[in-house]
Amino acid sequence: MILTNMERCHVPQVAALEKRCFCDPWSEGSIASELENPLSRWLVALEGEQVLGYVGSQTVLDESDMMNLAVDPAFRRRGIARALVCALIEQLRKMGSRCLTLEVRASNESAQALYACLGFVQVGRRKNYYLNPREDALILRKEWEK
């Protein structure tokens, strides 16, 4: 498996995974437009040409937000998400960012377990942030030395 920056050729597979993994998926067009956004940084995990997982972020000044993270259900619990988030943080750190913030559904225990083991801590809660089904978001953040 290799981790690399998302390119145009990866977008259809990323969009297909988005659809499989989320009830409110980003469209293929929105994902493609991230490639043109200088604030955005998306990484994919590849086995050959197959996209196994991806993570997307946006950075303003020295603060980054994680927009999306998903791994193909057939390839979970192999450390792919952990590797993606660690590689993203390394890139963000080099770019001068000092923290990464994300929202996660209050019921999403697997993602919360992942973020806890990566050192994210809860800094807030947004009531009814998600629709479909309606649910609170936990706001998690990880900070690091520049």
Ligand SMILES: CC(C)(COP(=O)(O)OP(=O)(O)OC[C@H]1O[C@@H](n2cnc3c(N)ncnc32)[C@H](O)[C@@H]1OP(=O)(O)O)[C@@H](O)C(=O)NCCC(=O)NCCS
């Ligand atoms: C959450 C998700 C990205 C994790 O991907 P993954 O590649 O399976 O995660 P990893 O293998 O890197 O897991 C690293 C650690 O996170 C924790 N973890 C991950 N999935 C877990 C689960 N289902 N139950 C409990 N702990 C879990 C474990 O501590 C795991 O380490 P271990 O396998 O050595 O015990 C994946 O389940 C997914 O795509 N879910 C659907 C989309 C989603 O919820 N995205 C996050 C939105 S905020």
